[in-house]
Amino acid sequence: MSVKSNNQGRAYEFACLNTLHEEISKYRVSKIEKNSTYEAAKRAWNTLEESEKNIYRISALAGTNTILELEPLILDDGDGELELKLQSDDNGQDGDVRDVLIIRKDIEWEIGISVKHNHFAVKHSRLSKGLDFGKKWYGIECSDKYWTDIKPIFNYLDVEKSKQTLWKDLPNKEDDVYMPLLLAFKEELDRQNEFANIAKMLVEYLLGEFDFYKVISIDSKRTTQVQSYNLRGTLNQEGKKRKRSIKLPVASLPTRIVSLEFKPDSKNTLELYLDRGWQFTFRIHNASSKVESSLKFDVQIIGVPTSIVSIDCKWK
Incomplete structure (x- = not known):
């Protein structure tokens, strides 16, 4: 901002x-x-x-x-x-x-x-190499697979940060950073959703207690x-x-995730559809001109229940 x-x-x-x-x-x-x-x-x-x-x-x-x-x-x-x-x-x-x-x-x-x-906007949460978003958002720790998937992305950002590189000067930030990081995030949500009702907990996190x-x-x-x-x-x-x-x-809060996919023709935004009328987008973006080893979400509500x-x- x-x-x-x-x-x-x-x-x-x-x-x-x-x-x-x-x-x-x-x-x-x-x-x-x-x-x-x-x-x-x-x-x-x-x-x-x-x-x-x-x-x-x-x-x-x-x-x-x-x-x-x-x-x-x-x-x-x-x-x-x-x-x-x-x-x-x-x-x-x-x-x-x-x-x-x-x-x-x-x-x-x-x-x-x-x-x-x-x-x-609803939230401006961050993803970083040491931030366990699952634990912070709703008390479920991220898996070893998630940490393995994001490690090379943040290693790359650390190198560019040490050079004081500007985000606009990265050769392909969407393919090298945004898309793989969002994919790791999406796959971790899918894994967590297999053993917990994260639909309800996720909306409670986004909208507060x-x-x-x-x-x-x-x-x-x-x-x-x-x-x-x-x-x-x-x-x-x-x-x-x-x-x-x-x-x-x-x-009513949601009970299940209906769909979590990339927005068509986008490499930086996920669309989350839940039951009971809840819909959100998660757009990942850099929050400063210089490369940092963390990124921000711009979370928007695009659909709500009639209630x-x-x-x-x-x-x-």
Whole structure:
């Protein structure tokens, strides 16, 4: 991710956090925890032009209004203070993809929001010569065959890294790096799938261990999309006095892998199809201009069950 894209993402988190605070404060006491992540987001916000800030505010307000309709407990009766906070990116590595937390300690309740600006990526996990992705993602260690298969690929990258070679100068990075590494990854998933239900565990890893809303600003369409990932039924609870605008269904996790193959005419992307409507792509790519001995996945959701509710909120 470029510095500009990273700043835009953090700035949009700042806009969403403060818009939530402003709207909630009209009805109850609300405070923002000003931690180091908040300060980083504030710095990113201050890099924007005023015209950009206005767009971010409008987008954030559209998403906030929908969240307040779906989550009556935010504004429901109670004298307790409501707390808002931004989470560190490290939480995503530990299984929590939520960027913004909305917390009411008086009723021991919280929900979270994953905030995206003009992209729909799920995870940016890495593969490297020493990283056991199976163990890290869902607790199943990779096989000796996997380590044997990837060793020559990363040995090659180590040599090129020592020369300070640029990725663009590799003679054939798709055939020498991307495709064999993805093939080793695919074959390891196939092996693991023979003795464990990795379909369910894989989606739980990709989406995190907590239910959440995803709020995505699509600036070109002047739309904020709100998606509900209510996998455990913790979202959308009724308040004592305030009621939800719609009832969100609980989404079912997959039980099996239907297909895992290379995307047609591609050497850097796998397509994963699971039952119950789940579909993902795994695109492998280099994350810097110079050759490194690790690569990143850009994981995208390309299909979800009908129980994942998506609401397009047009900007006013």
